[in-house]
Amino acid sequence: MKNQLKNPKTLLLLLLTALMFVTPLFTDSRSVLMLFAQIYLFAIFALSYDLLMGYTGIISFGHAMFFGIGAYSAGILLRIGDGAWTHFLLAIVVALLLSMVVSFIVGLISLRLSHTFYAMITLAFAELFFILAEKWRSLTKGTDGFTFPVPSFFHDRLNFYYTCLILLIFIFLVLSRFVNSPVGRILQAIRENEQRTESLGYKVIHYKVLATVYGGMIASVAGILYAISLRFVNTAVFGVDKTLDALLMTIIGGTGTLYGAVLGSFVIEFAHKWLSELADVHWIFERWMILFGLVYILIVLFFPKGILGAFRRRKHS
Amino acid sequence: MSWDQLISLIINGLATGMLIFLLAAGLTLIFGLMDVLNFAHGAFFAWGAYTGAWIYAGTGSFIGGILGGILAGIIIGFIMEKLTIQPVYGNPVSQILITMGVMLVLSELIKVFFGPNPVATPVPALLDGSWAIGNIIIIKYRVFIILMGLVTLTGLSLLLNKSKIGLIIRAGVSNKEMVQALGINIKQVFAMVFMLGAGLAAFGGVLLGPYSGTIQPGIGFENQLLAFIVVVIGGLGSIGGSAMAGILVGLAGSFMAFYFPEGALAVNVLLMALVLLLKPKGLFNFRG
Structure with missing residues (x-):
């Protein structure tokens, strides 16, 4: 532990974490x-995606379905329970169970397919959830969505801020232990060479299903927080763009690093906010999505390994 | 259900299916043959549809609209392949991201050039109206779509299976290095296939306009998933497979809309899931 404290990387991380904790002292906006x-x-959402893409080598286009399951669990149960604590806890249990079951079933039937087909079939499953949410209007109010009350604890924005931060740190620590555990090593082996891992005697499909189940459950936690932050939920939570956001965040930061997912989330969310605010400056920026699209293109062309990847490469050379 | 209804449903399903095939034919080349996950494919439909409608409204020539739309698709395909696809051949994750970026840019540019509001796309006078045979009403434009679909199917199959360039394309897909070693510029061949795919998609887009009556900037996104589903069901790289899958999806949609309208949207997705689970490589995969 003492040695670790001398490591500049650890120090930097501790410093950044401390900074995140004291941020609310500097602003009450x-x-x-x-x-x-x-x-x-x-x-958190991007971390769950990094576990799949960065550590196991699974590219899913349907990760939004777990995000949406979390968001709708929170929305529907809190609406029924009028924002009671008990219903909030119930929502967590329901979201985790539902995403566990769904990811298990989807994984079991589709992880046997090759990469491209797995991507397409997860896209299709997510689309099914999207359609379900749109058509089951009595429960979800369709595209219009609905607002719902949240537990009084979250009325204070500060409490919500710290809840998200602490959950992020907790999940980050759990995942960084997990990816370096024996099971995590096997997942990385699958990413590097699936056939060889199989021939070493590991049931690859079991480990892949395990990864998607963990990834799905963590994503549903992010979905719950998202719904509570807006106090509103509609079909957009199942949208492909949510999956693509996670993909982009993971790639921008650097895949298979965990830090990258967090960094990517900072970059993308700031970019979203900043670019959409530009619209007030000049009418030409009303089409700010063009700039966002250009960001996608430029990142792939010039930072294919992400920000952390580019940094590491420089350090090595 | 009476015979009249059954026949009407089948004709509608066939027309929708052929339209879907037209939208998916370009993707069969780009995604099915070349393995490029092109998430900007919908932008070709949209640009084709808008350019076609704009030229038709300006000149009154529907054929001019079709040709202009195809040309727009080919030009966009050319630029896009040069700038964004060439650096990411063989890298699916980068392809997804970069083509999504291109999709965002191209869809927003449509709003810049043609405005964000829906545009009316009338059926040309020659193809307007319908024939009545007994109690069955056949809409002329739908027959036209079916014919165009058959022409495209035949043309593409001939091009790929009988011509020299088709031979090179198929050889290039199965063994790129070998074809290159034989002194053929495979980069150029792939660029041409990409442009051909873009042009085909734009052609589908032009025909889509009068079929649905109006077009709006979102049509690219809306129909893109359908095209992907059809290509996957048909089996990657199989033109005939895509046509069959398009008809299957069209008929399923047409019957579902009649019996159980709520499920019409889900049927395509379920169909794809079912096919992939039973035949993981699609119904008509000849690529092995």
């Missing part, structure tokens, strides 16, 4: 706190 809470919850 609600919108800034909101932005940071959103960054943290999307970082």
